[in-house]
Amino acid sequence: MSGRGRVPSGQPTIADVARHAGVAVSTVSYVLSGKRAISELTRNRVLASVRLLGYHPNAGARALASRRANVIALVLPLRSGIQVPVVMQFATAVVTSARRHDHDVLLLTSDEGPQGLHRIAAGALVDGVLVMDVELRDVRVPLLRTLGRPSVLIGLPADTDGLTCVDLDFHRAGQVCVEHLAGLGHRRVALLGAPAAVYERGTGFAHRTRAGVVEAAARHGVEAITLPCEENAAQVHARVVELFARQPELSALVVQNEAAVGPVQAALAALGRRVPDDVSVVAVCPDQFAEHASPRLTSVPVPAEEIGRQAVSLLMRKLRGEPTPPVTLLEPRLTVRDSTAAATGTPATYDPGRPAGAGRPAAGR
Amino acid sequence: MSGRGRVPSGQPTIADVARHAGVAVSTVSYVLSGKRAISELTRNRVLASVRLLGYHPNAGARALASRRANVIALVLPLRSGIQVPVVMQFATAVVTSARRHDHDVLLLTSDEGPQGLHRIAAGALVDGVLVMDVELRDVRVPLLRTLGRPSVLIGLPADTDGLTCVDLDFHRAGQVCVEHLAGLGHRRVALLGAPAAVYERGTGFAHRTRAGVVEAAARHGVEAITLPCEENAAQVHARVVELFARQPELSALVVQNEAAVGPVQAALAALGRRVPDDVSVVAVCPDQFAEHASPRLTSVPVPAEEIGRQAVSLLMRKLRGEPTPPVTLLEPRLTVRDSTAAATGTPATYDPGRPAGAGRPAAGR
DNA sequence: GGACGCTGGTGAAGCGCTTCGACGAACCGT
DNA sequence: ACGGTTCGTCGAAGCGCTTCACCAGCGTCC
Numbered sequence A, B: 001m002s003g004r005g006r007v008p009s010g011q012p013t014i015a016d017v018a019r020h021a022g023v024a025v026s027t028v029s030y031v032l033s034g035k036r037a038i039s040e041l042t043r044n045r046v047l048a049s050v051r052l053l054g055y056h057p058n059a060g061a062r063a064l065a066s067r068r069a070n071v072i073a074l075v076l077p078l079r080s081g082i083q084v085p086v087v088m089q090f091a092t093a094v095v096t097s098a099r100r101h102d103h104d105v106l107l108l109t110s111d112e113g114p115q116g117l118h119r120i121a122a123g124a125l126v127d128g129v130l131v132m133d134v135e136l137r138d139v140r141v142p143l144l145r146t147l148g149r150p151s152v153l154i155g156l157p158a159d160t161d162g163l164t165c166v167d168l169d170f171h172r173a174g175q176v177c178v179e180h181l182a183g184l185g186h187r188r189v190a191l192l193g194a195p196a197a198v199y200e201r202g203t204g205f206a207h208r209t210r211a212g213v214v215e216a217a218a219r220h221g222v223e224a225i226t227l228p229c230e231e232n233a234a235q236v237h238a239r240v241v242e243l244f245a246r247q248p249e250l251s252a253l254v255v256q257n258e259a260a261v262g263p264v265q266a267a268l269a270a271l272g273r274r275v276p277d278d279v280s281v282v283a284v285c286p287d288q289f290a291e292h293a294s295p296r297l298t299s300v301p302v303p304a305e306e307i308g309r310q311a312v313s314l315l316m317r318k319l320r321g322e323p324t325p326p327v328t329l330l331e332p333r334l335t336v337r338d339s340t341a342a343a344t345g346t347p348a349t350y351d352p353g354r355p356a357g358a359g360r361p362a363a364g365r
Numbered sequence C: 001g002g003a004c005g006c007t008g009g010t011g012a013a014g015c016g017c018t019t020c021g022a023c024g025a026a027c028c029g030t
Numbered sequence D: 001a002c003g004g005t006t007c008g009t010c011g012a013a014g015c016g017c018t019t020c021a022c023c024a025g026c027g028t029c030c
Helices: A014-021 A025-033 A040-053 A059-066 A084-100 A114-122 A140-145 A170-183 A196-200 A204-219 A233-246 A258-270 A287-292 A304-319 B014-021 B025-033 B040-053 B059-066 B084-100 B114-122 B140-145 B170-183 B196-200 B204-219 B233-246 B258-270 B287-292 B304-319
Strands: A071-076 A104-109 A128-131 A151-154 A165-168 A188-192 A223-227 A252-255 A280-283 A327-330 B071-076 B104-109 B128-131 B151-154 B165-168 B188-192 B223-227 B252-255 B280-283 B327-330
Touching: A014 A025, A014 A040, A025 A040, A059 B059, A071 A084, A071 A114, A084 A104, A084 A304, A084 B084, A084 B104, A104 A114, A104 B084, A114 A128, A114 A140, A128 A140, A128 A304, A140 A151, A151 A304, A165 A170, A165 A204, A165 A304, A170 A188, A170 A204, A170 A252, A170 A280, A188 A204, A188 A233, A196 A204, A204 A223, A223 A233, A233 A258, A252 A258, A258 A280, A258 A287, A258 B258, A304 A327, B014 B025, B014 B040, B025 B040, B071 B084, B071 B114, B084 B104, B084 B304, B104 B114, B114 B128, B114 B140, B128 B140, B128 B304, B140 B151, B151 B304, B165 B170, B165 B204, B165 B304, B170 B188, B170 B204, B170 B252, B170 B280, B188 B204, B188 B233, B196 B204, B204 B223, B223 B233, B233 B258, B252 B258, B258 B280, B258 B287, B304 B327
Parallel strands: A071 A104, A071 A128, A128 A151, A151 A165, A165 A327, A188 A223, A188 A252, A252 A280, B071 B104, B071 B128, B128 B151, B151 B165, B165 B327, B188 B223, B188 B252, B252 B280
Antiparallel strands: A104 B104
């Protein structure tokens, strides 16, 4: 009598595989993990049994014994003013990359708060953590330092000490937009940015883009106005009107708010300003939005997929105990489409990234 | 000598708690799970030790011993033509609800294919599965039936036998839109639907909405044109032009494509048709979009949060072995805003859901 | 030719938890 | 006073896997 009689789970276990293949349990384990040399012959016998029985290792048992869950956590924001499609692209890129490294992804939202992170890390549910939508002075950052698990941030906090961060170089993105416009001869540009709440929260990308715009404008002798911008069509309209009231000579717009690009175009149309004949528009938004607009928008996309991939691969490196660079900034890439043209009366040759009119060359890269 | 000397993990274990509280390991377990009566005194001692030591149960060990991972899988699509913000709302609602039931959420994308589902279920990484964006004849459905784990679908496949599904009643949503417009005296309406690819894929919600529109139109003596619609501004424009070419007397539009609502309004403006004076517009889209448009759109929102909550709670019921209804359809709710008005020359009293002009009353609900 | 190092394989000790059965103590009714 | 309950607690047996330590066989090198 075998005593206790719990019901067996139904799924074959490693012991079943071992029995079927006529080898020891440990041998099966080594075949599957590749951590020890196993003869061709044995390996094939084992693999055949695995396939035949439809064996899948039990995740809990594996995690318990190996002290690795092969799961990473992805902490997403669910706040307002968030660039939803971009977040989604990140998420799918992260899942796909993680799978390539034989890891799964546990989804966390920030609303459980920092203790959610703690719970998951302390309980060994995950091996490492990916945090999105990082604010300049993020409350989660100190927690990450004491978490005892590797983490990678998508975004840039004010103090990156001891962290690993990946992001688009938004500062550079702001510069690139202005340089493109300056190269086309525009002398008065405006940045329509993220909603005011995003700036107030101290979200890095908004501030950095604005700084890049302002800096490049100064360097190229371009006058720049910057305004936050809500996602509401009526308010966008009001902002655009406000811009032209403050600077009637405005000939170019940088829009960093994907939800606003449509309304901005509508507002310009309503004001009788044609794109790109009267006003040039550069957007910082996913390519999809830029392509679907009419006219198609010159844009700097956020390479969500690339960032997601990089973040995962950095995290994997940390899980293996390898050193990682503290900050990885991806170079922005401006795609010229149909919404930018030479400023009226200033037939400039197009040369992206290089200032045309105002003499002083861009700082070396 | 204690022999093997693996490094201890650093995290306190249940044994540490038991020792600290002066009780047996099993007692700690029972305090934490509540599966056995424990005296007030002992419970408090144990809980104090738990807090003091910062104990968090090891997820792997727990899963192994209890045969429950306390994790559910969420399978998201990453296809084109997908309503990104809605998906995102689902996801966050699912995570939040799952946490309320003491479960975490593992994120899966469909691109790993059905075997991804199988791997995760067979490996006992998750206890149950939530599948989004179900197609009418979805390849994953047969798999779900043989998965050996409870699952809930968000969306409706053609054959719901043996499944548990939740969704908005899109058929009814289509009806509600038409009924609202018919009640305002509109006699010629059009549905601008999802992209053609979505219909071709056999995605349930698109077909069901269209059927609801057509059916209600017939019932109320309203002429209805239905067209798929891409998300590209230029193509939206073309579609709108096409609609008015086919039916110059068109006085109302139902738009079921959140990415198209902006462009539709722009196109109408460009054609010199005012909303709602010349054309009424009803959208099936998140409230956020409807609110941000100008004029604010009368709309039927997809109650993503509610659906997510329901889906989780149904899944939890299945995990407990309780029976669940095979199909749960949520009643759509139309919010009247500023984009719909009485048809010109037909001053009808507004009465949502009840046909005004054409006599025959709506079928009883 | 014996010490040595490989290679390929085994056995068993946990990993940290849940849960079953047992058991003393207190409490009942008779 | 004595069986029968109930209550609160304990001990120990796993859950299914990884990994350490060991071993048998075999070629190798002084």
